[in-house]
Amino acid sequence: MALKAYRTEITWENLNNDFYKKFTKYLTERGLKVNTIGKQWKNINACIRQAELSLIVKVGVIPKFKVIQEKVDNIFLTEAELKQWEDLDLAHCKRLENVRDLFLVACFTGARYSDLHKYTPEAITTLQNGDVFHVKQQKTQQFVAVAVHPIVKEIHKKHGGLPKVLSDQKMNQYLKEIAYMIPSLRESFTKTCTQGGKNIVIEKPKYELVCTHTARRSFATNMLRRNIPVYLIKDATGHKTEADFWKYVKMENHDKGQQMLAYFEKIYG
Numbered sequence: 001m002a003l004k005a006y007r008t009e010i011t012w013e014n015l016n017n018d019f020y021k022k023f024t025k026y027l028t029e030r031g032l033k034v035n036t037i038g039k040q041w042k043n044i045n046a047c048i049r050q051a052e053l054s055l056i057v058k059v060g061v062i063p064k065f066k067v068i069q070e071k072v073d074n075i076f077l078t079e080a081e082l083k084q085w086e087d088l089d090l091a092h093c094k095r096l097e098n099v100r101d102l103f104l105v106a107c108f109t110g111a112r113y114s115d116l117h118k119y120t121p122e123a124i125t126t127l128q129n130g131d132v133f134h135v136k137q138q139k140t141q142q143f144v145a146v147a148v149h150p151i152v153k154e155i156h157k158k159h160g161g162l163p164k165v166l167s168d169q170k171m172n173q174y175l176k177e178i179a180y181m182i183p184s185l186r187e188s189f190t191k192t193c194t195q196g197g198k199n200i201v202i203e204k205p206k207y208e209l210v211c212t213h214t215a216r217r218s219f220a221t222n223m224l225r226r227n228i229p230v231y232l233i234k235d236a237t238g239h240k241t242e243a244d245f246w247k248y249v250k251m252e253n254h255d256k257g258q259q260m261l262a263y264f265e266k267i268y269g
Helices: 017-029 034-053 079-087 094-107 113-118 150-159 168-179 212-225 230-237 242-246 253-268
Strands: 124-127 130-136 143-147 188-195 198-205
Touching (some): 017 034, 079 094, 079 212, 094 113, 094 150, 094 168, 113 212, 143 230, 212 230
Antiparallel strands (some): 124 130, 130 143, 188 198
16 A cells, blocks of 8 residues: 555544645655545545444544546457457467456456356356356455356356466466457557546557456446346446446447337337
8 A cells, every 4th residue: 555655654643634635645746547546545444444343443533535536448348359259269278268268257247356266166056047156255245146147157067167266467467368369459449547647548459458357347338238237237246336336337329329229119119
């Protein structure tokens, strides 16, 4: 945490609005992005709440600091692109084949990287009309029920379960290697964000932006494009609020227009 590098004595008593302004200014001058700064304050708020629960400080004495965030255009993979991932012949390289299959499991379950290893055949419950994963999420400590996609079933069958989940760093490294094999992911992608108090434009090939978190974003967006109700997708991903959920969804205006037309067709024939 950047607090360790902040050369000012911090006590419970001086966690106030003046500290908020000074520390935010310090983080901005260090060239951090808005969402990175917001994450720092989110962690500080969590520490304060834990201190209150532990009776170290009185509830309400320290203010809840504002967490600033901005929406950034991160990539997701369409179902057509995921089909290209699935069709890649990686039999010659087991490490890439395993990572590809794990990534597909995440893309069709919405699993966080920290929970991916839990989506095994043993976590499946068979219901009247199909199979469902029942998984307790590490981050939220809540249970989610996620329908088992046919592609995930095939991966279980292929590996007799799940391949070993590698470190996040290794997974991301290998995912970029796989993504490069898909021509459409070698195209340029442009996004803007605020860094060091300035608007900056970042332009990179799409394959360089693929990471484990892309799977979760792809799941949320693709399920919504399939007209699956938001509350079902949100329950599967484990988002507590719709506001948090919508940060993951990458819907273009024409996608929304197509969904509206689909409803018109149902209503008006």
